[in-house]
Amino acid sequence: MSLLELRGVTVRYRQPGAKARMLAAVDSVQLAVGEREMLGLVGESGCGKTTLGRAILGLVPLAAGEVRWRGQRIDDLGRRAFRPLRRELQCVFQDPHACFDPRMTVAESVAEPLRALERGLAAAARERRAIERLEEVGLGRELAERYPHQLSGGQLQRAGIARALVVDPAFVVCDEPVSALDVSVQGQIVELLERIRAGRGLASLFISHNLAVVARLCARVTVMYRGRIVEAGPRGQIVGQPLHPYTRELLDAVPGIDAGARARLLARAANARPARDTGAGADGCAYAARCPHALARCRAERPPLRPGPDGRQVACHRAEEWPGGLPPAPAV
Amino acid sequence: MTLLAIRGLTVDFSGARPVRAVDGVDLDVAPRECLAIVGESGSGKSQLLLACVGLLAANGRADGSARFEGVELLGTGDRAAAVRGRGIGFVFQDASGSLTPHRRIGDQLAEVAQAAHGLDRLAARAEAVRLLEAVRLPEAARRLRQYPHELSGGMRQRVALALALAARPRLLFADEPTTALDVTVQAEILALLASLCREFGMALLLVTHDLGVVASLADRIAVMRGGRLLETTASPAFLAGPRDPYGASLLAAVPTLAGLR
Numbered sequence: 036m037s038l039l040e041l042r043g044v045t046v047r048y049r050q051p052g053a054k055a056r057m058l059a060a061v062d063s064v065q066l067a068v069g070e071r072e073m074l075g076l077v078g079e080s081g082c083g084k085t086t087l088g089r090a091i092l093g094l095v096p097l098a099a100g101e102v103r104w105r106g107q108r109i110d111d112l113g114r115r116a117f118r119p120l121r122r123e124l125q126c127v128f129q130d131p132h133a134c135f136d137p138r139m140t141v142a143e144s145v146a147e148p149l150r151a152l153e154r155g156l157a158a159a160a161r162e163r164r165a166i167e168r169l170e171e172v173g174l175g176r177e178l179a180e181r182y183p184h185q186l187s188g189g190q191l192q193r194a195g196i197a198r199a200l201v202v203d204p205a206f207v208v209c210d211e212p213v214s215a216l217d218v219s220v221q222g223q224i225v226e227l228l229e230r231i232r233a234g235r236g237l238a239s240l241f242i243s244h245n246l247a248v249v250a251r252l253c254a255r256v257t258v259m260y261r262g263r264i265v266e267a268g269p270r271g272q273i274v275g276q277p278l279h280p281y282t283r284e285l286l287d288a289v290p291g292i293d294a295g296a297r298a299r300l301l302a303r304a305a306n307a308r309p310a311r312d313t314g315a316g317a318d319g320c321a322y323a324a325r326c327p328h329a330l331a332r333c334r335a336e337r338p339p340l341r342p343g344p345d346g347r348q349v350a351c352h353r354a355e356e357w358p359g360g361l362p363p364a365p366a367v
Numbered sequence: 368m369t370l371l372a373i374r375g376l377t378v379d380f381s382g383a384r385p386v387r388a389v390d391g392v393d394l395d396v397a398p399r400e401c402l403a404i405v406g407e408s409g410s411g412k413s414q415l416l417l418a419c420v421g422l423l424a425a426n427g428r429a430d431g432s433a434r435f436e437g438v439e440l441l442g443t444g445d446r447a448a449a450v451r452g453r454g455i456g457f458v459f460q461d462a463s464g465s466l467t468p469h470r471r472i473g474d475q476l477a478e479v480a481q482a483a484h485g486l487d488r489l490a491a492r493a494e495a496v497r498l499l500e501a502v503r504l505p506e507a508a509r510r511l512r513q514y515p516h517e518l519s520g521g522m523r524q525r526v527a528l529a530l531a532l533a534a535r536p537r538l539l540f541a542d543e544p545t546t547a548l549d550v551t552v553q554a555e556i557l558a559l560l561a562s563l564c565r566e567f568g569m570a571l572l573l574v575t576h577d578l579g580v581v582a583s584l585a586d587r588i589a590v591m592r593g594g595r596l597l598e599t600t601a602s603p604a605f606l607a608g609p610r611d612p613y614g615a616s617l618l619a620a621v622p623t624l625a626g627l628r
Contacts, residue, residue: 080519217576217577218578218617218620219407219576219617221622222620225622244549247622247627251627270627284551285551287554288551288553288554289623289624290554291582292578292618293625296606297582297583300554300584303558304561304562
């Protein structure tokens with residue numbers, strides 16, 4: 036049995052504007068996360084990955100589907116009934132400066148969840164626990180008594196991780212935890228997350244727009260586009276033999292630092308498509324408007340997420356036509 | 368001839384704790400060249416750009432020399448202001464910061480085109496359409512009537528680029544132009560920058576913390592740390608193996624797909 040399981044999870048938002056149209060930010064998503072697993076979720080801004088994380092944490096109501104935690108449904112629980120689960124399910128956000136109270140010291144902020152979730156704990160015990168967690172993420176006592184603005188982005192993100200860990204959760208949603216940081220600091224935070232996963236046996240969902248970051252950290256990767264999962268499988272398959280054209284696009288977009296990077300950029304510049312307007316999706320494949328391989332069928336009929344030839348899942352009508360995976364975009 | 372020649376540039380900020388942000392930097396930018404300055408937050412790379420065009424904060428002071436087409440920019444507030452826009456254009460990380468939220472995109476572009484080239488209203492409007500087409504924004508004519516908030520982050524950055532190009536600068540300063548964007552949009556903006564530099568015959572001085580962003584775009588890469596320039600190397604040589612260990616550590620930090628296939 037999976038630790039966390041999502042079945043047909045759908046979240047709809049009312050679209051702004053005069054016409055009250057509903058937009059499916061998350062559309063019939065299935066996924067499962069096992070014990071000790073860090074599952075990767077990748078997709079661009081607006082694809083619904085953050086909403087999916089919020090759905091897991093019970094922060095947005097589902098329009099359809101269910102979220103199961105240790106086999107039990109948790110999406111239909113009320114606020115009060117969900118409360119014990121807050122100790123088990125925690126989150127780390129993208130911008131650490133935005134999620135720390137500037138008037139509290141770092142240690143006070145890290146201890147804060149204990150006030151609500153472990154009410155029996157005395158103040159001294161809360162502080163002790165906060166200091167322990169800060170040390171676990173590599174922040175010494177001298178930083179614990181400082182205020183958020185006195186810490187660097189990387190230090191504050193470590194504190195954000197310490198706060199998620201302070202109640203000893205079983206699962207953490209990491210929503211773009213490194214995207215706001217310098218590249219050199221990103222690597223340190225990724226290392227820290229991997230150490231915590233291995234050391235604590237913590238399960239998590241790691242969300243990012245950069246497939247290279249996700250694939251470095253996660254053995255299984257799920258690719259999301261406009262609310263739907265378009266491909267999911269082991270990272271070797273996703274990175275080495277992508278079957279969905281959107282996965283290919285994400286791979287081609289990863290900045291290269293090899294000798295061929297310049298030729299690829301010039302090729303991209305030469306056949307630059309105009310900037311895309313992401314209008315509302317039709318009945319067909321959500322990616323069809325952008326897809327270089329789209330056929331009439333792709334625009335008319337929505338491809339279901341189905342098992343691919345090698346055990347992974349893919350939602351593309353034409354996946355069987357490139358059994359070895361889609362090749363990279365040609366360089367000049 | 369050198370387009371921009373920086374010699375012994377130092378930037379100091381006064382205050383309770385004085386800070387030297389840039390410490391004796393020498394740097395040349397040739398016409399049509401793309402030079403990238405790479406460094407972590409606080410390395411002084413942005414202050415270097417701002418000092419050249421007289422945009423330092425009130426408590427900042429620049430010493431040394433920065434000559435644009437032979438004209439000294441430092442210590443002459445008016446001359447630095449004169450070179451902004453027409454000589455040197457800007458793009459920043461946050462495109463919304465370059466755009467006025469309550470004015471239509473077309474009006475903002477036309478205003479710059481009018482001021483820079485003395486065009487009348489109709490000609491300025493036509494120029495605005497041409498600029499939006501240059502940055503590959505679809506339905507350029509319709510976009511003129513839109514406000515910045517109606518566009519996605521990537522599209523806003525394209526408009527900010529169009530705005531920077533409006534006065535036809537010979538040099539474009541780009542400070543983390545893709546850092547706020549997704550990798551897919553980032554790749555598009557980088558490709559666009561590469562083609563615009565060719566089309567407009569423009570040099571590019573790009574500043575970023577992400578070597579992955581500049582590896583494919585830059586002719587030369589300069590590494591900055593603690594206000595000092597550690598090395599300036601031709602791009603292929605840098606990627607093959609930076610001379611300085613710090614440059615090597617920045618290169619190693621870039622997340623790539625190598626070894627995952």
